[in-house]
Amino acid sequence: MNLTLPPDVSLQPATLRFLNTTPKKLLIGGEWVESTRRETFATLNPATGEELAQVALAGPEDVDMAVQAARDAYEKGTWGKLSGEERGQLLWKVADLIEAHSDELAELETLDNGKPFRVARNGDVPFAVRHFRYYAGLAGKIEGATIPVSIPNQFVYTRREPMGVVGLIIPWNFPLLMCSWKLAPALACGNTTLLKPAEETPLSALRLGELIQEAGFPPGVVNILTGPGMPTGAAIVAHTGVDKVAFTGSTEVGREIMKNAALSNLKRVSLELGGKSPNVIFADADLGKAIRGANWAIFSTAGQECVAGARLFIERPIYEQVIEGLAAEAQKIRVGNGFTPKIHIGPLISEKQLQRVMGYIASGRSGGAQLVTGGERLGGELGSGYFLSPTIFAHQDDSLPIVQEEIFGPVVAATAFDDWDELVQRANDTHYGLASGIWTQDISKAHRFAHALKAGTVWINGYGYFDAAAPFGGYKQSGFGREMGKDAIELYTQVKTVWVGL
Ligand code: NAI
Numbered sequence: 205m206n207l208t209l210p211p212d213v214s215l216q217p218a219t220l221r222f223l224n225t226t227p228k229k230l231l232i233g234g235e236w237v238e239s240t241r242r243e244t245f246a247t248l249n250p251a252t253g254e255e256l257a258q259v260a261l262a263g264p265e266d267v268d269m270a271v272q273a274a275r276d277a278y279e280k281g282t283w284g285k286l287s288g289e290e291r292g293q294l295l296w297k298v299a300d301l302i303e304a305h306s307d308e309l310a311e312l313e314t315l316d317n318g319k320p321f322r323v324a325r326n327g328d329v330p331f332a333v334r335h336f337r338y339y340a341g342l343a344g345k346i347e348g349a350t351i352p353v354s355i356p357n358q359f360v361y362t363r364r365e366p367m368g369v370v371g372l373i374i375p376w377n378f379p380l381l382m383c384s385w386k387l388a389p390a391l392a393c394g395n396t397t398l399l400k401p402a403e404e405t406p407l408s409a410l411r412l413g414e415l416i417q418e419a420g421f422p423p424g425v426v427n428i429l430t431g432p433g434m435p436t437g438a439a440i441v442a443h444t445g446v447d448k449v450a451f452t453g454s455t456e457v458g459r460e461i462m463k464n465a466a467l468s469n470l471k472r473v474s475l476e477l478g479g480k481s482p483n484v485i486f487a488d489a490d491l492g493k494a495i496r497g498a499n500w501a502i503f504s505t506a507g508q509e510c511v512a513g514a515r516l517f518i519e520r521p522i523y524e525q526v527i528e529g530l531a532a533e534a535q536k537i538r539v540g541n542g543f544t545p546k547i548h549i550g551p552l553i554s555e556k557q558l559q560r561v562m563g564y565i566a567s568g569r570s571g572g573a574q575l576v577t578g579g580e581r582l583g584g585e586l587g588s589g590y591f592l593s594p595t596i597f598a599h600q601d602d603s604l605p606i607v608q609e610e611i612f613g614p615v616v617a618a619t620a621f622d623d624w625d626e627l628v629q630r631a632n633d634t635h636y637g638l639a640s641g642i643w644t645q646d647i648s649k650a651h652r653f654a655h656a657l658k659a660g661t662v663w664i665n666g667y668g669y670f671d672a673a674a675p676f677g678g679y680k681q682s683g684f685g686r687e688m689g690k691d692a693i694e695l696y697t698q699v700k701t702v703w704v705g706l
């Protein structure tokens with residue numbers, strides 16, 4: 205392991221110990237094991253390009269063993285005999301353990317993903333804790349209903365039963381948090397799980413696996429399979445012993461997953477996919493707040509967020525002023541190694557992602573959009589990492605790829621609009637429908653916009669808020685199913701109707 209850190213930064217001894225245990229193993233049936241084929245892959249630090257660890261690459265045989273372990277745990281083990289409240293107690297212990305290891309988990313997140321340590325420590329990690337606590341509380345409160353029917357002497361009630369064995373496939377932008385979004389409700393509902401973190405960021409999921417073991421979950425309830433989409437993710441999706449797959453990632457892979465789920469055993473699927481969210485600033489907005497909000501909506505996490513406010517619509521009279529203000533804000537953003545104090549955003553996740561984003565920047569320029577600021581890979585001491593300056597395009601052509609396609613980088617496409625009908629039509633002119641934002645002091649306009657937008661989330665005078673209690677998910681090709689809140693119970697349970705002759 206090579207570990208170049210900014211001056212005066214040192215890691216927790218526990219983090220170093222964790223990194224030095226290599227290759228990282230798979231968690232199958234309560235044991236940490238090497239992959240059957242002894243294959244491994246490297247996970248890199250995107251701030252430096254250095255290898256952090258070798259990680260076991262799960263092949264189809266390993267997936268098979270994990271499915272068997274999860275099936276046994278589901279059908280035969282003690283897990284199925286636990287009450288919801290008892291499952292909740294285990295989840296609460298996980299929350300406590302994550303909290304107790306916050307610094308270490310945040311360090312792993314910054315090393316593996318690149319995000320600022322401050323953000324991981326004060327955002328991702330506590331939010332993961334909150335998730336486990338929310339679903340710990342909900343685990344004992346999953347209810348059916350009694351249903352009045354028109355047939356005499358029949359008493360009908362429903363039960364919400366677990367799906368069984370569920371596969372959880374996770375992206376790299378919020379590694380620990382996305383694991384929590386999926387694991388906590390899946391376990392609260394009584395399923396057993398196969399968790400596949402993204403190949404770019406497996407480390408915090410593996411550390412979480414150790415904490416889950418420590419919390420005392422029965423073997424096989426949580427299995428962790430590291431590896432890339434091919435073969436690891438695809439083997440989970442194709443497996444007939446898996447009852448449901450919950451996925452967050454690209455729309456392209458989501459489509460593939462839905463197809464392969466259908467072709468195997470019609471396993472249930474929920475998909476949280478890409479976005480190209482419109483963010484709208486009206487002339488009557490509190491402009492200071494709106495500009496700072498729009499800046500953060502696109503540039504936080506270096507734009508690598510499914511909800512990134514990537515299409516900015518500005519009402520014509522304030523267009524110039526907002527563009528200027530936004531450019532000034534963007535130029536103040538400090539990009540760098542996530543361990544450097546006072547850094548706002550880190551690198552992109554990989555050289556591949558950087559090249560992809562640079563490709564979009566080139567296409568924006570050649571397509572006639574005006575590059576207002578940014579657009580450059582950062583060099584010097586950041587040159588070995590995957591750093592890009594916050595980038596603003598101004599344009600008048602909604603058909604450009606930078607306006608239509610998910611870039612997943614720090615690139616915003618800003619444009620002016622003149623009237624309401626035009627705005628609603630253009631804001632909805634996308635295959636995606638994940639999120640949206642509006643800045644205005646006119647409360648009626650704000651609500652009308654919220655109702656007119658074909659998107660799963662609308663933020664009014666704010667952007668990017670999430671809470672374990674608030675449902676989240678997509679319209680259109682941003683996917684389906686709602687994670688978080690009570691709605692997530694629908695993703696991880698199925699309804700059984702029981703008829704009783706009286
Ligand atoms: P991806 O969709 O390929 O990866 C997400 C997860 O799916 C990873 O765990 C990956 O190993 C797994 N996966 C990949 N192919 C699979 C398959 N055939 N079967 C089962 N699992 C599979 O995303 P990637 O390549 O990391 O990023 C490419 C683009 O996807 C990004 O530029 C961005 O536009 C979008 N993306 C969107 C995310 C979101 O939160 N909406 C998250 C990650 C990526």
Ligand code: MG
Pocket residue numbers: 247248249250315316317403404405406
């Ligand atoms: Mg990595």
